[in-house]
Amino acid sequence: MIAKRGHYGAFLQEEWDLLQRMILLAHEKLSVPVTCKIRVFPEIDKTVRYAQMLEKAGCQLLTVHGRTKEQKGPLSGTASWEHIKAVRKAVAIPVFANGNIQCLRDVERCIQDTGVQGVMSAEGNLHNPALFEGRSPAVWELAEEYLDIVRQHPCPLSYVRAHLFKLWHHTLQVHQQLREELAKVKTLEGIAAVSQELKLRCQEDISRQKEGEKPSGGLLFFHWICQPYFRPGPREGSKESEGARSKRALEEEEGSTDVLSKNKQKKKLRNPHKTFDPSLKPKYAKCDQCGNPKGNRCVFNLCRGCCKKRAFKETADCPGHGLLFKTKLEKSLAWKGAQPRLQEPQQARPGEPGGFPEVVGSVLA
Template identity: 45%
Template sequence: MCFSKSFPFHLQFCGNDAETLLEAALLAQDHCDAVDINLGCPQAIAKRGHYGAFLQDEWELLAEIVNTLHTQLSVPVTCKIRVFEDRQRTIEYAKMLEAAGCQLLTVHGRTREQKGPLTGIADWSYIKEVRQHIKIPMFANGNILGLEDIKRCLTETGVDGVMTAEGNLHNPGIFTGQSVKTWDMAAEYLDFVQQYPCPVSYIRGHLFKIFHHLMNLRPNADLREELAVSNQLEHFRTVVGKIKHKYEPFHMGAEVYVAEEVDPSVLVIEEGLNLSLPPWLCQPYIRVPPELHKQIIAEKVRLAEDPNRLKRKFFDPEGNEISRKRMKKLRRRLRRPNKPEGKHERSLECCDQCANPVGIKCEYRLCRICCREKCYTENRDCPGHGILIKSRHKKAKKFENQKECKQNSGVSDDVDEATNECSANEKLARILHSAETNTVLSGNS
């Protein structure tokens, strides 16, 4: 793992099985200062996987998970949750986690249903009430869009620190209290990508967050399209360079900036509430209020069902009217002009043991079925097919050895738990000390 030890480093896990989470946390505890359990994710992937905020009604399971990690790990166990509509139930929820062994609780002031266009405003009063009823350290989450929000949240809720997520994505310099130039932040991010490679979709997603306000301007439609289809690091750097070339003269005062037209397909809040910062500076994204979003969607549905509505017309480069489907196909061709026409069928090589096609990345030149049988029989791995029999056996054996060593060590479980808790408390104290130091520094900035 590559990270700086100048500040506390937490690893967050999500899951719904105590033993599986413990196995993962045991591998991580020597490389971090605390293990956090994500009980606040409201996304569809968390619902499908049955974790995050979709466990908040299963208190017995959560108590088992938290207690298992608390008693078996040498680092503090922390949790992040969302609130219930019922304030008292939220308080009881926090108390249950505290009793189970949670040593630091982060409370997001939104319910599980508040997400996407219906996110709305986080209610800090829930967080304040929870703070008054539990004794462990506590962080707040929600509505943190700038440095002033951090100070105000600490004052209004009485918590020990804050956690921020979306605010960082749009302005990674949030803790400096400054709005830096988007192209500088994007270039720094791409330098990290070059040092620590990641999937292209991650890169594209982060850059769209940083350039959010610029990409919503109609004159930048071509730049938005270019960023959307970029698939190499140099392509992303080219887009960043074009944005810098276009907007740096305005930032330096060499040219006068005239506000550009916003894409009408993008929902914006009322004009009187818009931010005054120029769009080339990193700044918060203010979501449309849920009520306004519902009104706009209802209006779109009404217009779509209107039999007298005017349909949008599409034309090819020669001026001939074409269908929407045909226009999409033309746009795809323009994005990739060198792509050969027609379907390209690769020549299939047969498996050494049967008539099925061989896996392209298979180390043994076998199809998936034959490869799986070989790996099970000979205790091997095949990364190309994602078959990791040897690795899993090795991991399971290591876990069993750890449990056996602990049972045969001659030291009682009570002593082990006391030692772990002592070590965890020391690390928790260091984390809180660091949080207090950062708060003081932020207050002096």
């Protein structure tokens, strides 16, 4: 939404003239190669013309994400390797493919099917950083390796936390208390302690594993093994939304902590007097003009915005909103009335100091 409003990122792909000028200028002024990463259009031929325009402008390496700009979040869907293949055949510069890369086999298959010179992975690599090595290690092993790198090359703690949320995604679905702890810790040592606790819990899960037992929840491996994360489709996402709405309705109907969401239960623990019963929530009276909540002490029964307009128009006061137009005007007039008036200088008469000299005789005499 931010990129759409700001008209940048993938939403800039409609401005071909602007993009051409930008890349041409960068190619002329920079001493390093100019690379571009694009999303595709629904039409293959338009995508090909788009790529050729970028090549002509000076792009020297092109990465093609095989999804349209509308394919985001639950609407991501499957990336089109057909678009990528067509671009690869139509340009002379190196082309990298992006999309549908979840394991090393996907890398090999993508190169074989599209003929690209390289492959880029985003989420697949975040959930399994060993993806390009063709292995799926235990999640705590890569976490420990990553934390060692962070100690050598410090970075903001938010970056570390974000990486571990991706790496531990499936394990945190099982051990949700660790998710809360990871979200709350404020130091790298605290994160390392969470990592150690996660390792111990995973090893306990392994010791309890029964012979012949298979992963649950549609996972390829057990939760303690690095593996891809597959986003739920639109239908599954809508089902989750319906479930959340029905759960909220049940909470509001019964008002019991037994049916409260985990988030609300945590709030209840922090503040035992907090209530989620909608019947006990304060009811706000509406503004007489716009329908927003009115000020409880407004003399006009309006919200602050409407009250300010009316008080200014009528030169009135509303102490409830701190608007004192009438009072300020009265003070201003009183101050002006108290100032001494400047006396007008009296015209001096002839013969007096400062006056005209007396005329003796006739001018014509």
